Amino acid sequence: MVVLVINAGSSSLKYQLIDVDTQEVFAKGNCERIGIDGSFIGHEDKSGKQKIDISLPDHKTAVSEVFKLLEALNIPVDGIGHRVVQGGWYFPESAVATKEALAQIREVAPLAPLHNYAEADVIEICQNLFPEIGNVIVPDTAFHFNMPEVAWRYPLPREVADKHHIRKYGAHGTSHRFIWRATKEFMGDKTHKLVSAHIGSGASLCAIHDGKSVETTMGLTPLDGLIMGTRTGTIDPATVVYLQREGGYSVDEVDVMMNKKSGLLALSDISSDSRDIEEAADKGDQKAKIALDMFSYRAAQLIMEMAQSMEGWDTLAFSAGIGENSDTIRRMICEKLAWTGVKLDLEANKVRSGDVRLISAGDSKVAVLVVPTNEELMIAMDVQDLLG
Numbered sequence: 001m002v003v004l005v006i007n008a009g010s011s012s013l014k015y016q017l018i019d020v021d022t023q024e025v026f027a028k029g030n031c032e033r034i035g036i037d038g039s040f041i042g043h044e045d046k047s048g049k050q051k052i053d054i055s056l057p058d059h060k061t062a063v064s065e066v067f068k069l070l071e072a073l074n075i076p077v078d079g080i081g082h083r084v085v086q087g088g089w090y091f092p093e094s095a096v097a098t099k100e101a102l103a104q105i106r107e108v109a110p111l112a113p114l115h116n117y118a119e120a121d122v123i124e125i126c127q128n129l130f131p132e133i134g135n136v137i138v139p140d141t142a143f144h145f146n147m148p149e150v151a152w153r154y155p156l157p158r159e160v161a162d163k164h165h166i167r168k169y170g171a172h173g174t175s176h177r178f179i180w181r182a183t184k185e186f187m188g189d190k191t192h193k194l195v196s197a198h199i200g201s202g203a204s205l206c207a208i209h210d211g212k213s214v215e216t217t218m219g220l221t222p223l224d225g226l227i228m229g230t231r232t233g234t235i236d237p238a239t240v241v242y243l244q245r246e247g248g249y250s251v252d253e254v255d256v257m258m259n260k261k262s263g264l265l266a267l268s269d270i271s272s273d274s275r276d277i278e279e280a281a282d283k284g285d286q287k288a289k290i291a292l293d294m295f296s297y298r299a300a301q302l303i304m305e306m307a308q309s310m311e312g313w314d315t316l317a318f319s320a321g322i323g324e325n326s327d328t329i330r331r332m333i334c335e336k337l338a339w340t341g342v343k344l345d346l347e348a349n350k351v352r353s354g355d356v357r358l359i360s361a362g363d364s365k366v367a368v369l370v371v372p373t374n375e376e377l378m379i380a381m382d383v384q385d386l387l388g
């Protein structure tokens with residue numbers, strides 16, 4: 001089955017055309033600056049990479065242009081899978097995009113306004129343009145839907161939490177689900193209690209007990225948990241009120257500050273990209289060093305939180321941009337976990353590869369892996385399951 005995977009944002013639209021059976025990627029790309037001056041499509045297929053400068057006034061134009069590019073390949077699309085950031089209180093798993101499901105995506109959109117509205121619009125656009133092709137909703141929250149109540153409930157007044165649907169929803173669920181599958185395949189029956197570490201520009205951990213998410217670090221929104229490229233992660237929630245009351249910042253200013261101007265960017269004063277920070281730290285930059293120290297300190301702390309929620313752990317899997325590529329940050333995190341019996345094989349940790357690989361020493365109490373994530377393939381597999 002050939003599936004088009006779409007990941008729509010408010011001004012962007014990423015896509016991949018995948019054969020689920022062979023896992024071959026026929027084409028992929030990104031429509032950038034939709035509705036903004038200077039829009040373009042970065043497209044790649046067997047004939048190479050190209051940047052196409054093209055007016056993309058809205059998502060409908062973007063979808064049409066992507067399909068034009070795909071038509072040239074002469075590979076019919078059998079189904080479309082849509083990443084949806086927030087499934088709210090409706091989606092314990094992926095679902096066929098019926099009218100009712102679309103209404104639910106819009107109903108929960110206040111929890112992720114920059115994404116959900118655009119994603120629902122794009123699904124409708126696909127349905128209208130190509131009524132013969134089925135669409136599947138793959139919410140990033142679904143994997144965490146059935147976490148135990150002790151994990152998802154917030155200790156706020158019940159009537160407030162219930163009225164506003166405030167709870168831990170988590171995120172990166174599709175990636176954590178893929179990481180579990182790939183880890184299980186690699187480790188066989190040896191893995192039961194996995195701490196999955198999706199560490200990229202956005203970052204979250206997930207405690208996965210026999211395939212089920214039982215705890216995760218992101219909360220009501222993807223701001224919670226680990227320090228991220230530009231996000232604070234967990235800080236005292238009273239900071240929000242204090243900044244408004246005493247600092248004179250507006251609600252929106254605090255929102256932008258915590259989501260876009262904090263994290264590694266703020267700590268290092270250099271960049272949100274870990275590569276730039278590692279380079280500066282190597283040259284002796286003190287702020288870069290403290291940024292990496294804090295990043296790995298928080299990660300190690302929260303990895304223990306995940307292990308605690310399963311009352312044990314046997315496997316740790318690093319994934320996403322930083323987790324897959326930075327042997328320095330993996331080493332810094334694992335050094336802080338040494339007291340628990342985690343021990344890296346430092347040579348194996350340095351190996352660069354696109355494959356799942358073991359990087360722990362033979363006498364490590366916990367198996368440590370690098371697991372390249374593939375959310376697009378996971379989404380395509382869900383489409384095959386539901387439509388195939």
Ligand code: AMP
Binds near residue numbers: 320
């Ligand atoms: P992601 O959000 O998963 O695409 O991850 C993006 C982040 O991963 C970047 O901002 C970098 O901080 C980091 N990253 C990507 N590639 C590398 C690399 N080769 N070495 C170190 N860090 C990397």
